[in-house]
Amino acid sequence: MLPQENRALFLGVAIVILILLKNLVAYGNATLLAWIYGHSGDRLRRQLTKSLLDADSLFLSREPPHRVLNAISNESWRAADAVGNLLAISVAASASLIFVIFLFALSPTLTVVVLSGLILVQGAIQRLTANFRRQGEVVAAKNKSLAARMLHLVEGWRLIRLYGRQDMESDRFAGNSDEVRQAVFSLSRGQAALGPLTEVAYSLIFFMAALIAWRIGIPFPVVATFIVMLYRLQPQVRSIQTALAQLRGWSGSLDEVAWLSRAGTGAGGRTTSSSGPRPVKSRLKDRIALEDVDFRYGATDEGGLKSVDFVIPAGRATAIIGRSGSGKSTVVALLCGLYRPTRGRVTVDGRDLMDEDLAGWLSRVAVVGPELDLIEGSVEENIRYGDPHADRAAIERAAERADASDFIKSLPGGYSYEVGHRGSNLSAGQRQRIALSRALVRDPDVLILDEATNAMDVMSEVTILDMLRKLPGGLTTIIISHTAAVISSCDEYILLFDGRVAASGSTEGFDTARLMSLLHPEPLRPGNVEGKRTGLVGQNE
Incomplete structure (x- = not known):
């Protein structure tokens, strides 16, 4: 029994302690809820990003x-x-x-x-x-x-x-x-x-x-x-x-x-996730082929491919040409393994690409195109994006091969120069050269240039393509371009029209005037094609 004179003090202290404990519990509860809320939001955003x-x-x-x-x-x-x-x-x-x-x-x-x-x-x-x-x-x-x-x-x-x-x-x-x-x-x-x-x-x-x-x-x-x-x-x-x-x-x-x-699983495309180890990188030995391939984006055939059948030889430069909407971008997506053919198959050295590990295949491919922007960062960071393990020597070597070394050295800070949002601090031609450097630093097996040099002058385009042909290791190059000089520098060509192959063959004796007439206003019809030639090459073919 507490003395009468200490009872009030005891009750006051007890009340203060209970209030303190109550607020500590309230604080702990609020902190726990905030922790759960923060972590659940963080995990959710990470999961959504992974799904994307x-x-x-x-x-x-x-x-x-x-x-x-x-x-x-x-x-x-x-x-x-x-x-x-x-x-x-x-x-x-x-x-x-x-x-x-x-x-x-x-x-x-x-x-x-x-x-x-x-x-x-x-x-x-x-x-x-x-x-x-x-x-x-x-x-x-x-x-x-x-x-x-x-x-x-x-x-x-x-x-x-x-x-x-x-x-x-x-x-x-x-x-x-x-x-x-x-x-x-x-x-x-x-x-x-x-x-x-x-x-x-x-x-x-x-x-x-x-x-x-x-x-x-x-x-x-x-x-x-x-x-x-x-x-x-x-x-x-x-x-x-x-x-x-x-x-x-x-x-x-x-x-x-x-x-x-859910991110569109089963919509007809493919993801880059891999369930197993990536295969050892090896050079293309024989060819890439589209074998009687159909592809439809939806219920209609618009923008798709119809019975496309062609071969891209290993170690050579092949031009894919055609008017806008002829199916060139769809072909590139199929070659990269991003889409599944509706019918037919894409093969790499005779193996169906759909049976290959997509991440492993893409590690052997480099693509340069207008939709592949530069990232916000330095020139070096942009080139290294092609291969995060590349050292400075490999980065400089890739820039040299892309004819980008001289202008990079002239920039304030050189390779440390900030390119800005989507390369806004550079000219269009400079952006394309850095994008090409990013592709080359991967030491790719297959290089796809999708209108990748259209902001350069013709001399620079031809110089770069000649350099690519001389690279050791037998680089396979696929070029999408409307420039006659660029197409003429390739070994083979494939002409697409309305989702079909209208012509293909060697570019030896290439008729550039006839090419321009086919790619510009006068309508082209498959009925105009004689065999698989369309008059683009001479009789010596």
Whole structure:
């Protein structure tokens, strides 16, 4: 028994200690939830990024970039919030169960009445929040439109400024932003009404419980205790109901995250993930061939290939030519193993490419093209992107072979010069030379140049191609170009028209005038082709 004069001091200290412990527990709980929330969001974004990097190639070529960007940068946060809500539901449900057990011990009759009332309230809430899912889908759709507008403003600034469309773009962005505001407000207004409505409903449940207790003669101390416990149960139940309503409102965001996590598996393309070790790199010995290949992007044949059959000899330079839309880019994608042929097969030294490890095959291939931008960083970082293990000597050797060494040395800082976003600090020709250096530093087995030198002058193009032909090891070069001098410097050519091979053969005795007439306005029809020659070469062929 404490002395009377120390009792007040003891109680004060005890209260302070209990308050301190209570707040320490609250702080620990908040920290734990923040840790779980942060880690779940981080793991989710990593998983989405992995899904994107390993996604089906055809999926990536079809889906708009703004939708992918919105899923990772915006909707993933909603998914992380959903994880937090699920944790909150589990905690509140555990607390509610404990309170219900105590209530049942106090009065089973009143507990049954209260639970019946809660079930009715939950049914009413389900009806009131039935449109939250639709509203959440509207919010997600408006966010996608806003992401598309923002991406356009960032990537299309040059077009906007040159055509003087700043005011128009500002109005369009304001319209998209206001649509998002309205959609979010409509959803938030419905969610905000949930709290007041449930509180009124719970007040009615309290009143009914007290009235029934009075009518059946339950003692007042039991009723008072029951009401106090019921009052402590109310916040837990409201927390569950609010969290469930929010999950319904976030359904559109969760659908977008689920869409990206699936990332188009089985859409007709291929991923670069490998389930086993990569094969040892070896040179192409014989040839690459397309054997009676059909390819369709969708339900129609537009942009596809039809019965394509040709051979690319190892160690030689082959030009693939044709008008825009003739199927050249599709051929490149098939040669790289990014797409699966609809019919037929692509073979490498007689082996079906679909049976090969794609990552291993791509380690033997280097591609240079207009869609393969430089990364933001130094010249050296850009070249080393082709082979992260390349030393400085290999980087300089690749730049020398790409005819880039002289201009790189003239830059401030040389190989340390920052190229800017997508190489904005360099000229178009300089960007192409660095991109070619990036490809050559891989020491590739097969080099694909997809309009890769069109920003250079003809002399530079021919010089680079002559240099490539002299490289040791028998480099196989595939060139897509409309420049007659470049095509003439190749050993073989393949002419595509409307997804078919119109002609192929040796470039010896090449008729450049006839080539230009075929690649430009006068219509070309397969019926104009004599055999497989089309008059592009002389009789000595």
